[in-house]
Amino acid sequence: MATDITSTRNSEIPIYAGSEIMSFIVAQMPPGIKIFTYVNGVNITPFTAPVTPGALIGDTITTDQLGSALGYLFIPSTEGKYKFNTGEIRLTFGDSGNGIDQCKYISETTLMNHGLNIVDPEQGGTVALRTTEKFRTSPLGSAADTNNTQKRLDPLSQTFTIDEGTYPLGLVLTFVNLFFYTKDDKLPISIELRPMSGSKPSTTEYMSGTLSTKAPADINVYDATTGAKATTFGFAHPIYLKPGEYAFCVYTKSDKYQLLSAKTGDGKTVKQPFAGRLFKAQNTTDWLGDDNEDLTFMLGKAKFDPGTVTFEMTTPARAEIDYNRIRLLSTEIALGDTAKVTYKIQTTEDTNSRDKTDFTDIVPGSELNLTGRQSLRENADLKLQISLTTKSKDVAPFLDKQLMKAQIFRNNVLPYSAEISTSELAANHGTAKARYISKTVSLAEQFDSTGMEVKVNVNRKIGTDIEVFVRVLSRSDKSFVNGINARPWIKLPLVSPVSKSYAGTNDDDFTEETYRLLEPALTYSNTVDLVAATYETFAHYQVKVVFYANNPVYLPKIKNLVATSLL
Numbered sequence: 001m002a003t004d005i006t007s008t009r010n011s012e013i014p015i016y017a018g019s020e021i022m023s024f025i026v027a028q029m030p031p032g033i034k035i036f037t038y039v040n041g042v043n044i045t046p047f048t049a050p051v052t053p054g055a056l057i058g059d060t061i062t063t064d065q066l067g068s069a070l071g072y073l074f075i076p077s078t079e080g081k082y083k084f085n086t087g088e089i090r091l092t093f094g095d096s097g098n099g100i101d102q103c104k105y106i107s108e109t110t111l112m113n114h115g116l117n118i119v120d121p122e123q124g125g126t127v128a129l130r131t132t133e134k135f136r137t138s139p140l141g142s143a144a145d146t147n148n149t150q151k152r153l154d155p156l157s158q159t160f161t162i163d164e165g166t167y168p169l170g171l172v173l174t175f176v177n178l179f180f181y182t183k184d185d186k187l188p189i190s191i192e193l194r195p196m197s198g199s200k201p202s203t204t205e206y207m208s209g210t211l212s213t214k215a216p217a218d219i220n221v222y223d224a225t226t227g228a229k230a231t232t233f234g235f236a237h238p239i240y241l242k243p244g245e246y247a248f249c250v251y252t253k254s255d256k257y258q259l260l261s262a263k264t265g266d267g268k269t270v271k272q273p274f275a276g277r278l279f280k281a282q283n284t285t286d287w288l289g290d291d292n293e294d295l296t297f298m299l300g301k302a303k304f305d306p307g308t309v310t311f312e313m314t315t316p317a318r319a320e321i322d323y324n325r326i327r328l329l330s331t332e333i334a335l336g337d338t339a340k341v342t343y344k345i346q347t348t349e350d351t352n353s354r355d356k357t358d359f360t361d362i363v364p365g366s367e368l369n370l371t372g373r374q375s376l377r378e379n380a381d382l383k384l385q386i387s388l389t390t391k392s393k394d395v396a397p398f399l400d401k402q403l404m405k406a407q408i409f410r411n412n413v414l415p416y417s418a419e420i421s422t423s424e425l426a427a428n429h430g431t432a433k434a435r436y437i438s439k440t441v442s443l444a445e446q447f448d449s450t451g452m453e454v455k456v457n458v459n460r461k462i463g464t465d466i467e468v469f470v471r472v473l474s475r476s477d478k479s480f481v482n483g484i485n486a487r488p489w490i491k492l493p494l495v496s497p498v499s500k501s502y503a504g505t506n507d508d509d510f511t512e513e514t515y516r517l518l519e520p521a522l523t524y525s526n527t528v529d530l531v532a533a534t535y536e537t538f539a540h541y542q543v544k545v546v547f548y549a550n551n552p553v554y555l556p557k558i559k560n561l562v563a564t565s566l567l
Helices: 418-423
Strands: 002-004 020-026 036-039 048-050 069-075 087-094 106-113 156-162 171-178 180-182 189-197 212-214 231-241 244-252 261-263 293-295 297-301 307-314 321-333 339-346 367-376 383-390 398-409 435-437 451-459 464-473 494-496 511-517 523-525 532-534 540-549 557-566
Touching: 020 087, 036 069, 156 293, 171 189, 189 231, 212 231, 321 339, 367 398, 383 398, 418 540, 451 464, 451 540, 540 557
Parallel strands: none
Antiparallel strands: 002 557, 020 069, 036 087, 048 069, 087 106, 156 244, 171 231, 171 297, 189 212, 189 244, 261 293, 307 383, 321 367, 321 398, 339 383, 435 540, 451 511, 451 557, 464 540, 494 511, 523 532
C-alpha cells in the first residue's frame, strides 16, 4: 500500500503575528462613552492611549460630543492570551470592558497579517489589497461570517459604471465630489464605496479604505450668488476599480443634510457619463432604485505618467541575527506587462568586513538561498529595491506596506556522526537539529503489512547526507500508552542505487533513492531504549528523515517522498 507522506509540522508549530503599534480613529459612536479595544475578542485596552498631550498607555479613551475618538494602540505578541495567529486580525472597539458580547455599540475593522502567505487580491468580483469590511449583526455575531452580517438599508446610494470600452484595464479612483444644498451644525456626514450584490449595492460590506467622513465645517453648501461648490471626499488610499458597476453610499445621523440631484427631463442634467442609478434611503425590507434621478457628483480619476519608478526599503538597526535564506512576501495589484512590479535585495555578509552583496532578483513567495551566512545588525543591512512600471495613463501597480514582509531563515543543521544517528533511534528522537517527520499512517483492516519501502528524490550536496527511519505498531499491541509515539525508530538501509548519489553544489540535481526493510527485520533492538520486540505484521507506521550538513550553507533536500507498506 503506497502513501504519499505529508508533514504535520505546520499544525504542530503555530505561526503567530508580530507586535504592531498604530493610531486609530473611531467615528459615529455615541458621545461621551469610554472606548474599550479588542483584538480577536481579547481585551487589549491596557495597551491603548488617547491622543492628548501627556497621555500614558492605559489612560481612558472617551468619545467627544460628535461620537469620535482618536487613540494609539499596541497589539502585543507575548505569552498566553496575547498571542494572535497570523491571518486576518479583527480589531473591535466597543463600550464595555466585559467582552464584546456585552457591548451595545461596536465599531470594527480588519488588519491583515499574512504570516507565511501572500494575500489574493481578487475578492468578490473586485480587486483590492485589503479585504472588504463587513457589518456585524450584533456583538454575538461574527463580522467575518457573510451569513451573519447586518443589512444596513438606510444610506442614500448612487451607482456608477466603469465602462470596459473606455477603460479596458479599469481605473484608479482618488475621490468623490458631492454638492450640498444644506448641512447640519454639529453632526458629520460620511461616504463609502460598496461592491454590487446583484443589481443593488451590497448591504453587508464596503470596500476597505473608502470610508471618508467630513465635519460640518468642511462641507461647502450652495450659495445663491456663487452657486454650488464641490465638497471632496478623499480616500485613505487610491482605489483600483476594474471595469464593472459600483456604488457610493452617503449616510449621517442628521436629517439636515440635503444633496443636489437632477431628474431626467427637468433640463438640469448636464452629463451622466457613469450610467448609474440612485437608491434612496428606505425603512422597508428592500432597497428601491430610481431610474429617473441621479445625485450630482464627480469622480476623481488618477492619471499616471508611463515609465518606471524605483525606491528602496531598508531594515533598522537591531540586535544581531544571522541567516542563510530569505523569503519575500509582497501582495500587489499588477496587470501583466502593462503595470508590473519587480524586486531586488541586497544583504550584508556575516564577516568581519561585513561586505554588501550585489542586488539580486527575488520573487515574492519564493525562497532565495544565499551564499554564506548573512547578518542583520546595523541600519540598512538588508535593502529591498522595488521598481514599479506602468505603460498606461489609467492604471499603475499598487503595493501595501502592511502586506510586505521579509522572512529570514537560519539553517541549523549538524554534521553527521554515529552518535547523533544512534540517538535518533529513540522514541522521543535524538540530538539532530533538522528532521522531517510524517504523520502516522493507519492501514485498513485486512491490509496489515510486514515490510516498509520509502522512495524519495534526494539532492545530496557535498558534505551533506540524509538518513531514513521508520517506526511501526502492531494492531494487537496495546502495551504502549502513547501508541506509536512511544515506539523507537528503525533505520532503513539504502537498497537502490547501490551507493549514495551526490549533486556537488547543484541545487536542482535530484536522484530517486529507495530505502527498504522486510520481515523479520522489523525487530526493535537498540541500546537507547533497551526494547526488543518482533511483529509478524503491523497496522500503523510513521516515517522520519534526518538531515546532516558540514556547512549550513549547503543543505540536503528531498522531494516526492512516497512510503509503501509491503504485504
